[in-house]
Amino acid sequence: MKRIGIVGGTGYTGAELLRLLLAHPEAEVVTITSRAEQGREVAELYPNLRGITSLRFDRPDEAPLADCDLVFFATPNGVAMKQVPGLLAQGVRVIDLAADFRLHDANQWAEWYGQPHHCPELLDFAVYGLPEVNRQLIQEAQLVANPGCYPTAVQLALLPLIKHKLVDLQSLIADTKSGVSGAGRGANVGTLLCETSENFKAYGVAGHRHLPEIVQGLAQAGQVDIQQVALTFVPHLTPMIRGIHATCYGKLSVAGTNLQELFEQHYIHEPFVDVMPASSHPETRSVKGSNLCRIAVHQPLQKDTVVVLSVIDNLVKGAAGQAVQNMNIMLGFPEQLGLQVTAVLP
Numbered sequence: 001m002k003r004i005g006i007v008g009g010t011g012y013t014g015a016e017l018l019r020l021l022l023a024h025p026e027a028e029v030v031t032i033t034s035r036a037e038q039g040r041e042v043a044e045l046y047p048n049l050r051g052i053t054s055l056r057f058d059r060p061d062e063a064p065l066a067d068c069d070l071v072f073f074a075t076p077n078g079v080a081m082k083q084v085p086g087l088l089a090q091g092v093r094v095i096d097l098a099a100d101f102r103l104h105d106a107n108q109w110a111e112w113y114g115q116p117h118h119c120p121e122l123l124d125f126a127v128y129g130l131p132e133v134n135r136q137l138i139q140e141a142q143l144v145a146n147p148g149c150y151p152t153a154v155q156l157a158l159l160p161l162i163k164h165k166l167v168d169l170q171s172l173i174a175d176t177k178s179g180v181s182g183a184g185r186g187a188n189v190g191t192l193l194c195e196t197s198e199n200f201k202a203y204g205v206a207g208h209r210h211l212p213e214i215v216q217g218l219a220q221a222g223q224v225d226i227q228q229v230a231l232t233f234v235p236h237l238t239p240m241i242r243g244i245h246a247t248c249y250g251k252l253s254v255a256g257t258n259l260q261e262l263f264e265q266h267y268i269h270e271p272f273v274d275v276m277p278a279s280s281h282p283e284t285r286s287v288k289g290s291n292l293c294r295i296a297v298h299q300p301l302q303k304d305t306v307v308v309l310s311v312i313d314n315l316v317k318g319a320a321g322q323a324v325q326n327m328n329i330m331l332g333f334p335e336q337l338g339l340q341v342t343a344v345l346p
């Protein structure tokens with residue numbers, strides 16, 4: 001059994017990590033942290049875990065993180081970067097669910113996250129944890145930057161088109177909707193039931209911090225500079241708890257390709273990407289609680305436009321599930337171990 005630590009165990013992604021890891025046959029969670037809840041039984045806070053774990057929350061500064069084989073950070077942006085250098089020096093492998101190591105450029109990080117980066121020398125050392133792109137690098141990585149939720153849904157939708165140079169990189173649009181758990185568990189007026197239910201709105205239109213992350217990934221796939229990718233990215237908050245739906249558009253630069261076949265071939269060996277039959281409309285509930293990304297590719301009547309629909313559960317393939325997938329790859333376990341969970345309907 002590998003010894004696993006979770007820093008930030010009271011947030012939604014930390015709780016989701018624990019749910020998945022407690023059912024994982026090769027992982028033992030030896031410590032989970034919270035400053036606010038130190039000493040309290042985890043199952044008291046999360047009733048779904050009653051009878052399944054007797055763990056109590058440890059203080060982050062007293063938790064036996066250095067004794068772990070691998071530590072997950074499920075903390076707000078800017079927390080992991082302060083502790084990761086010390087853990088790496090002690091031989092501990094790390095997966096950060098936040099954005100601390102996702103961007104390669106420290107100036108860009110500071111610009112979007114509003115603070116200087118604490119260890120810019122690790123930005124190139126970290127591996128971006130999208131297994132469908134970086135599986136081989138993840139195997140050997142000491143530090144994995146788990147992708148953001150919107151970036152997972154949008155990149156998986158657009159990568160086949162970009163890798164095969166089929167779309168105009170200046171024409172991309174990602175119109176995305178997220179459930180409210182994407183905003184975390186922290187108290188916030190904007191995520192109250194009365195503010196979010198029976199309501200629908202866009203946000204971050206002027207610039208959302210996932211924009212540079214998505215552009216970085218798409219540019220790398222197309223082997224071009226980031227300046228050559230023009231993406232309009234508009235997130236929306238939708239009144240559901242879990243789920244992301246991305247509708248991605250692009251102008252085709254090459255005519256005559258069988259896009260259905262191209263997507264099916266591109267993802268043929270991917271255990272967590274389901275390319276649906278032609279004319280499908282993937283639903284967020286079809287992936288709720290599972291690590292799947294379901295994708296459908298459409299070519300509407302105006303033949304030079306391609307529309308790709310992509311759905312994930314923001315807390316699973318968009319965060320904790322993808323993190324466990326990365327852990328499996330890093331530790332040499334079968335990639336699907338502990339992740340063969342069927343989505344919950346309704």
Ligand SMILES: NC(=O)C1=CN([C@@H]2O[C@H](COP(=O)(O)OP(=O)(O)OC[C@H]3O[C@@H](n4cnc5c(N)ncnc54)[C@H](OP(=O)(O)O)[C@@H]3O)[C@@H](O)[C@H]2O)C=CC1
Nearest residue numbers: 008009010011012013034035036074075098182184185319
């Ligand atoms: N929600 C989502 O769908 C997704 C979230 N993410 C990212 O994952 C990370 C966690 O998200 P989420 O679970 O929603 O966040 P929450 O805000 O719900 O939880 C944050 C957790 O971090 C702990 N924490 C906060 N500050 C510190 C600190 N200085 N030192 C140690 N622990 C700290 C908190 O516990 P305490 O204060 O008690 O210590 C809490 O357990 C974020 O970076 C988020 O951006 C990524 C993809 C999707």
Ligand SMILES: CC(=O)N[C@@H](CCC(=O)OP(=O)(O)O)C(=O)O
Nearest residue numbers: 098099148149178179180182183
């Ligand atoms: C609905 C909602 O608020 N979603 C969050 C994104 C999810 C997330 O946590 O992403 P990071 O890991 O990059 O922080 C947002 O738009 O800020």
